[in-house]
Amino acid sequence: xxxxxxxxxxxxxxxxxxxxxxxxxxxxxxxxxxxxxxxxxxxxxxxxxxxxxxxxxxxxxxxxxxxxxxxxxxxxxxxxxxxxxxxxxxxxxxxxxxxxxxxxxxxxxxxxxxxxxxxxxxxxxxxxxxxxxxxxxxxxxxxxxxxxxxxxxxxxxxxxxxxxxxxxxxxxxxxxxxxxxxxxxxxxxxxxxxxxxxxxxxxxxxxxxxxxxxxxxxxxxxxxxxxxxxxxxxxxxxxxxxxxxxxxxxxxxxxxxxxxxxxxxxxxxxxxxxxxxxxxxxxxxxxxxxxxxxxxxxxxxxxxxxxxxxxxxxxxxxxxxxxxxxxxxxxxxxxxxxxxxxxxxxxxxxxxxxxxxxxxxxxxxxxxxxxxxxxxxxxxxxxxxxxxxxxxxxxxxxxxxxxxxxxxxxxxxxxxxxxxxxxxxxxxxxxxxxxxxxxxxxxxxxxxxxxxxxxxxxxxxxxxxxxxxxxxxxxxxxxxxxxxxxxxxxxxxxxxxxxxxxxxx
Amino acid sequence: xxxxxxxxxxxxxxxxxxxxxxxxxxxxxxxxxxxxxxxxxxxxxxxxxxxxxxxxxxxxxxxxxxxxxxxxxxxxxxxxxxxxxxxxxxxxxxxxxxxxxxxxxxxxxxxxxxxxxxxxxxxxxxxxxxxxxxxxxxxxxxxxxxxxxxxxxxxxxxxxxxxxxxxxxxxxxxxxxxxxxxxxxxxxxxxxxxxxxxxxxxxxxxxxxxxxxxxxxxxxxxxxxxxxxxxxxxxxxxxxxxxxxxxxxxxxxxxxxxxxxxxxxxxxxxxxxxxxxxxxxxxxxxxxxxxxxxxxxxxxxxxxxxxxxxxxxxxxxxxxxxxxxxxxxxxxxxxxxxxxxxxxxxxxxxxxxxxxxxxx
Numbered sequence: 001x002x003x004x005x006x007x008x009x010x011x012x013x014x015x016x017x018x019x020x021x022x023x024x025x026x027x028x029x030x031x032x033x034x035x036x037x038x039x040x041x042x043x044x045x046x047x048x049x050x051x052x053x054x055x056x057x058x059x060x061x062x063x064x065x066x067x068x069x070x071x072x073x074x075x076x077x078x079x080x081x082x083x084x085x086x087x088x089x090x091x092x093x094x095x096x097x098x099x100x101x102x103x104x105x106x107x108x109x110x111x112x113x114x115x116x117x118x119x120x121x122x123x124x125x126x127x128x129x130x131x132x133x134x135x136x137x138x139x140x141x142x143x144x145x146x147x148x149x150x151x152x153x154x155x156x157x158x159x160x161x162x163x164x165x166x167x168x169x170x171x172x173x174x175x176x177x178x179x180x181x182x183x184x185x186x187x188x189x190x191x192x193x194x195x196x197x198x199x200x201x202x203x204x205x206x207x208x209x210x211x212x213x214x215x216x217x218x219x220x221x222x223x224x225x226x227x228x229x230x231x232x233x234x235x236x237x238x239x240x241x242x243x244x245x246x247x248x249x250x251x252x253x254x255x256x257x258x259x260x261x262x263x264x265x266x267x268x269x270x271x272x273x274x275x276x277x278x279x280x281x282x283x284x285x286x287x288x289x290x291x292x293x294x295x296x297x298x299x300x301x302x303x304x305x306x307x308x309x310x311x312x313x314x315x316x317x318x319x320x321x322x323x324x325x326x327x328x329x330x331x332x333x334x335x336x337x338x339x340x341x342x343x344x345x346x347x348x349x350x351x352x353x354x355x356x357x358x359x360x361x362x363x364x365x366x367x368x369x370x371x372x373x374x375x376x377x378x379x380x381x382x383x384x385x386x387x388x389x390x391x392x393x394x395x396x397x398x399x400x401x402x403x404x405x406x407x408x409x410x411x412x413x414x415x416x417x418x419x420x421x422x423x424x425x426x427x428x429x430x431x432x433x434x435x436x437x438x439x440x441x442x443x444x445x446x447x448x449x450x451x452x453x454x455x456x457x458x459x460x461x462x463x464x465x466x467x468x469x470x471x472x473x474x475x476x477x478x479x480x481x482x483x484x485x486x487x488x489x490x491x492x493x494x495x496x497x498x499x500x501x502x503x504x505x
Numbered sequence: 506x507x508x509x510x511x512x513x514x515x516x517x518x519x520x521x522x523x524x525x526x527x528x529x530x531x532x533x534x535x536x537x538x539x540x541x542x543x544x545x546x547x548x549x550x551x552x553x554x555x556x557x558x559x560x561x562x563x564x565x566x567x568x569x570x571x572x573x574x575x576x577x578x579x580x581x582x583x584x585x586x587x588x589x590x591x592x593x594x595x596x597x598x599x600x601x602x603x604x605x606x607x608x609x610x611x612x613x614x615x616x617x618x619x620x621x622x623x624x625x626x627x628x629x630x631x632x633x634x635x636x637x638x639x640x641x642x643x644x645x646x647x648x649x650x651x652x653x654x655x656x657x658x659x660x661x662x663x664x665x666x667x668x669x670x671x672x673x674x675x676x677x678x679x680x681x682x683x684x685x686x687x688x689x690x691x692x693x694x695x696x697x698x699x700x701x702x703x704x705x706x707x708x709x710x711x712x713x714x715x716x717x718x719x720x721x722x723x724x725x726x727x728x729x730x731x732x733x734x735x736x737x738x739x740x741x742x743x744x745x746x747x748x749x750x751x752x753x754x755x756x757x758x759x760x761x762x763x764x765x766x767x768x769x770x771x772x773x774x775x776x777x778x779x780x781x782x783x784x785x786x787x788x789x790x791x792x793x794x795x796x797x798x799x800x801x802x803x804x805x806x807x808x809x810x811x812x813x814x815x816x817x818x819x820x821x822x823x824x825x826x827x828x829x830x831x832x833x834x835x836x837x838x839x840x841x842x843x844x845x846x847x848x849x850x851x852x853x854x855x856x857x858x859x860x861x862x863x864x865x
Contacts, residue, residue: 303745324748335746344740346515354732355747367729395514 003030005189006051006069006158011060013046020046022213023060028158031187033180035200035221037233038210044193047210048160051191052084053077064157075106083151084160089143093136100135101150121152125179141172148179159183160191165199177203197226209233227492246466249279252450253300253331253419254312260299268292270299273476275469277419277450282441283479284465285454287494292474293423293454294336300421300452301333302326313419327359330418334408336427336454338401342408345397349389352396353378353411360415377414385410386436402433413440420444423454438464458490470494509855519853524799524806527846528813534845535838544828552827553820553838566823568706570815572777576601576769578714578811580793582721583762585802589725590737592758596642596657597766598790599664600635604767605774606664606671607634609781612696613676613687623695627771628709635767636760638664643759647752653759661790669783676781686782690775698776710772714811717765721804734758766790792818795843814839 010023020043028034038044049055051062053071062069064080071077074084091100098115102108109117115131122129127145135143144164151159161180165173180190180203192204200207201221209217209232217232255275262269270292277283287293298304299311301323308317313329321329335341343352354374358364363374378392385406389399396404409425425441426434442464445451454471455461461468462482469479470493477493532554536546557566580597587594594600608631615623642656676687690696701707725731737744737754745751769789778785796814800806821835 301746302748322748322750323746327748333746337742340740341742341746344736344743346739347736351732355736355743358729358747364729368727369729369732371727398514 003065004028005030005032005065007063008047008051009061009063011047011050011057011062013050013055013057019213021050021057024210024213024215025060026208026215026218028189028191029206031184031189032206033184033190033192033204035204035207036191036193036210037197037200037207037229042210042233043213044210045162046213048084048162048191048193051077051158052082052160078154078156081155081157082160083154083156083158085144085147085151085162085164087162087164089147091135091143091146094134096132096134097129097138097146098131100146101131101153104150105153117153118149121149125149125152125182126175127179141175144172144176148176152183156188158189158191160193162193164192165194173199197229200229201226230490230494246280246446248281248466249448250314251276252279252281252314253277253452254314255299255310256312258299258306258310260295260304260306263295263298263304268295268474270295271474273474275452275476275479277452279448279450280445281467282445282451282453282465284461284468284482285452285471285476286456286458286461286468286490287471288456291471292476293456293471295474296471296476297333297335297421297423297454300331300419301335302331324359327356327415330360330416331421332356332360332412332415332417332419333421334412334423334425336423338404338408339397343396343404346395348395349382349387349392349399349407350375350378352407353381353392356411357415381407381410381414384414385440386433406433406437409437409440413444417444417449419450419452421452421454424456425453426455426457426460434460468493508858509851510858512854512856515853516856519849520801523849523853524801524810524846526849527799527842530845530849531838531842534841538834538837538841539830542830542834544830549824549828549830552824553817555820556823557816557819560823566819568700568704569819570812571706571711572708573818574811574815575708575710575714576773576789577793577796577814578808579710579717579769579772580762580766580790581796581800581807581811582714582717582804583765584793585797585800585804585807586721586724586731586734587758587762588738588797589802590734590754590758591741592755593654594639594642594657594759594762595654595794596639596659596661596790597762597793598786598788599657599661600638600763600766601770601773601790602661602664602668602786603638603770604631604635605770605785606667606676606781607631607637607767608771609687609690609696609774610671610676612690612693612775615695616688616693619695621695624698624775627696627775628768631767631771632764633767635763635765635770637763639759639763639766640756643756646759647755653755657759665786668781668785672782672785678780687780689779691779696775698772708772708776710769710776713768713772714808718804718808721807725804730757766793792839795839798843799846814842817842 004027006028009025011021012023013021024047036044036047046055050057053074053076069080071080098111098118101118102111102114108114118129118131127149129142129145129149135146164176183190194200204221207219207221207229208215209229211233219229221229253276255273258270258273260270268291273296275283295304299306302321302325303323306319308319311319313331318326318329318331339345344355350371354363354369357374357377361373361377363370363377375392381387382389382392387407387410388403399407409422412420425437438460441451441453453461453465465482467479468482468485468490470477472494532550536550539549540546557563557570580601584594584597608627611630612623612627638660639657641660642653645651645656646653672685672687678686678688698708698710725735733744733749733754736747737749737751774781774785792814796807796810799813800810817839821838824830825832825835
């Protein structure tokens with residue numbers, strides 16, 4: 001490593017209830033591609049937001065080329081040569097590329113001059129892009145190029161990229177990597193955020209690994225194996241807890257040969273998924289976000305219909321049954337997105353109790369709703385799952401994320417499911433509530449229900465699941481008993497074997 | 506700097522207060538408009554809001570309130586169901602015309618037979634006509650994903666051509682000396698939708714409007730279908746998760762609003778209007794959109810809003826006659842009402858905050 005460009009010392013940022021960054025320190029060298037590695041919730045986003053001036057650190061300091069650096073807002077950070085490409089693009093569909101870029105500039109030049117400049121940059125860095133095309137017609141990869149070019153026009157010293165490959169096709173990833181190589185050759189430093197290990201091994205010079213807001217290690221990715229990095233990222237203390245003896249019964253849910261095309265442009269197609277869950281068993285499904293988790297839940301909840309035989313409850317085909325019919329049979333689900341999917345934000349908790357409870361709790365008779373019964377059911381969920389709210393008449397959106405999550409999970413658990421599917425059951429929930437939710441899932445399984453827990457939190461999956469499988473690009477790995485799985489094996493299942501092979505070449 | 510902040514919960518107080526504030530703001534801005542036109546604003550506002558209810562000729566205007574208000578309420582109730590679910594039927598005017606044509610057609614076909622069953626048959630035909638016309642955008646949306654706003658709106662103009670064709674051709678009064686327009690149903694006892702109590706303006710359409718209000722109230726508050734309608738409007742993805750079938754909901758909402766608009770047309774053509782004529786429709790179907798929103802898409806609110814709107818119609822007519830206000834000024838006045846309502850509506854979900862934003 002040559003000169004240090006940006007140096008972080010003891011950066012700390014706490015939010016109510018959680019320390020997002022706990023005295024994080026590392027250096028980024030000139031012309032270095034530096035990886036920031038960590039699981040969801042490890043504090044990567046908060047850290048880069050501090051560098052980009054979106055969030056102010058509680059304590060700690062940064063220096064840029066030896067000078068103190070404390071941006072109060074992104075504009076200041078940009079003026080000092082920091083540029084950032086966000087995971088989610090902020091572009092106007094109806095405008096063309098040049099207009100979009102002009103909108104983000106302090107003093108935009110004439111549109112014609114700007115277009116010429118965009119062409120020049122796009123050719124120099126091998127990012128084919130026509131400045132006069134309408135953004136609405138562009139693919140995700142091309143939109144990202146707009147964002148990158150917008151950054152490059154500022155001639156940045158440090159380019160921050162937040163999970164840039166999450167929306168790209170493999171070909172687009174190749175192009176992106178060539179561009180980044182070129183930038184590095186010109187001396188631009190890049191802070192590259194990702195949890196895709198094999199990408200980091202090909203691209204990055206240096207990696208900092210965050211876990212639970214702390215810097216837990218640094219390595220040179222090219223000299224470190226993917227499994228070593230996974231171990232650092234996940235924490236070696238990943239041992240399944242002692243679990244009470246549970247007898248597994250007959251197969252409760254059986255999915256075989258399930259393939260579903262992607263429901264939208266940014267969705268993931270499910271490819272030939274097989275799985276079985278027995279009564280009393282908890283199947284944990286891991287994987288990086290956006291690899292088919294939402295789609296799998298939607299197939300199980302009945303929102304997406306499939307061939308009848310692809311999804312079976314016991315021996316009965318249920319693939320063509322909608323959510324209501326499945327609930328009647330005891331197949332319940334709790335989606336990841338709390339507001340807008342699992343619950344209607346502006347409706348009261350009573351009304352939200354009606355949302356999935358109508359069938360099994362007998363809240364409806366001849367099409368007429370029994371609000372008194374729904375209120376009782378909502379109150380029961382609130383009481384048994386310790387949901388902090390003044391009462392069931394409050395709107396769902398007035399609850400904190402964790403409390404609403406407890407309500408959403410409790411609403412399904414209290415309906416005595418035969419099969420329960422949950423996606424990210426403890427996302428954004430504080431530790432004690434998360435433990436309560438996990439315990440309720442374990443209790444449910446002990447009572448003879450089959451549980452499928454989709455999650456990106458490996459600790460959680462190891463804590464509760466009996467068997468483990470991972471989703472990768474819509475494919476599900478063969479489930480294996482969770483007991484005895486090593487971190488290395490889990491990392492390989494998540495990364496997908498084919499991806500890893502490329503990395504070793 | 507003034508900024509908008511989202512409220513943690515929708516404000517109950519503002520939700521009730523906005524219609525009143527909107528009416529007051531309309532009075533102020535409308536008064537200003539009338540003053541610019543050289544009329545006494547106080548007198549104009551008084552004429553519009555006071556004269557029909559308590560003026561010298563109120564005995565004549567009060568029944569008119571029911572006659573004008575009933576179709577507005579009937580149509581607006583139907584529209585509100587769809588609007589709540591985010592299904593936008595803008596073509597109630599066309600469904601109103603088709604209901605009138607189907608209903609009047611049945612009545613005229615029986616002429617001059619007198620029988621008790623003719624009027625009930627006309628009612629059924631009227632509802633069917635409206636349903637049919639609304640089902641076109643519904644089916645196209647379900648089958649091909651077309652935009653129901655455009656299709657339903659364009660079908661209004663198709664319906665108007667039908668109306669013209671009927672009053673000049675098929676339904677023209679053979680004894681009408683060649684004038685366009687059908688026989689007058691008011692003079693055909695079995696088909697006449699007369700006042701139930703003479704001189705009150707209380708005809709079957711008023712009864713139907715009141716029943717529709719109760720029906721909508723029960724549907725939205727006590728029935729699964731109404732719950733699904735609200736859920737779809739609030740959170741479409743949650744509705745799908747709850748098991749709502751969006752296609753069925755589209756067919757139901759557009760179909761129901763078509764039936765109610767068709768009924769409104771039938772009660773109008775067989776009662777106050779009396780005949781099918783080229784200028785039969787006077788915009789109830791469009792005004793009902795304002796009524797639906799003015800009533801906050803709530804059945805009882807729509808009942809009140811329909812009354813208020815009928816008041817501005819009749820009061821506007823009086824102001825035209827007595828104060829020579831141009832009719833376009835009255836239309837601007839009515840438009841302001843919707844504009845202010847939508848503007849103040851923002852305060853239900855947002856609050857104004859003054860001062861500089863905090864730096865994050």
